[in-house]
Amino acid sequence: MNAIVLPQPDDLASNRTPTTPMLEIRNLHVSYGKTQALHGVDLMVQQGEVIALIGANGAGKSTTLRTISGLLKPTQGQIIYQGNNIAGVSADRIVAQGIAQSPEERHIWPTMTVYENLTLGAYLCKKDAEVERRVALVYDRFSRLKERHRQLAGTLSGGEQQMLAIGRALMSEPSLLLLDEPVWAESAHGRGGL
Ligand SMILES: Nc1ncnc2c1ncn2[C@@H]1O[C@H](COP(=O)(O)OP(=O)(O)OP(=O)(O)O)[C@@H](O)[C@H]1O
Ligand SMILES: [Mg+2]
Numbered sequence: 001m002n003a004i005v006l007p008q009p010d011d012l013a014s015n016r017t018p019t020t021p022m023l024e025i026r027n028l029h030v031s032y033g034k035t036q037a038l039h040g041v042d043l044m045v046q047q048g049e050v051i052a053l054i055g056a057n058g059a060g061k062s063t064t065l066r067t068i069s070g071l072l073k074p075t076q077g078q079i080i081y082q083g084n085n086i087a088g089v090s091a092d093r094i095v096a097q098g099i100a101q102s103p104e105e106r107h108i109w110p111t112m113t114v115y116e117n118l119t120l121g122a123y124l125c126k127k128d129a130e131v132e133r134r135v136a137l138v139y140d141r142f143s144r145l146k147e148r149h150r151q152l153a154g155t156l157s158g159g160e161q162q163m164l165a166i167g168r169a170l171m172s173e174p175s176l177l178l179l180d181e182p183v184w185a186e187s188a189h190g191r192g193g194l
Helices: 011-013 059-069 091-096 114-120 129-140 143-147 158-170
Strands: 002-007 021-032 035-046 051-054 076-081 101-103 178-180
Touching: 002 101, 011 021, 021 059, 035 051, 035 059, 051 059, 059 076, 059 101, 091 101, 101 158, 114 129, 129 143, 129 158, 143 158, 158 178
Parallel strands: 101 178
Antiparallel strands: 002 051, 021 035, 021 076
């Protein structure tokens, strides 16, 4: 598994602070029971950078993202996010610290509407007006979702469900957005995409 830095949008590149990594992973080991999936992963992400994890099926890309999100606990290693080691911190506390993930499996709620799924992504925000502002931003980026505002999420197409999973992750206004196998690129409109 390799990490490559993708070309940076100009506005992000100009905001970078190269000396302070936003995220630094050191010697990360993760196991599923007796099966070890990660054998010492090192990774660094600077503020404003877009990083792609490249690797074969089973290389450990999703495992790495799930561990950063707090869904898996490492057996060894550190995940330094904005100066703090968050390895082993619970997933809800990690969302509160500004990390959100759009998972490979999407995990949308199929019997709830597009709008309801999005609002759940902002569950930490207690101000209705702020939640509505964020929904409007997501609809600005994904007009397909706006058109399907009241549609049950389980009836969306696969790509539309992927957009919803990404939109829901954006609803927490994360500082660090983790996208596992996004297929949305052709469909993100407005405000320069993501
Ligand atoms: N819940 C699990 N229980 C046991 N082993 C698992 C589990 N999830 C993943 N693994 C194993 O961990 C390894 C890494 O899997 P992971 O899903 O991180 O790979 P990946 O790089 O995301 O692959 P893909 O490109 O197919 O999505 C694989 O060998 C996989 O079989
Ligand atoms: Mg995967």
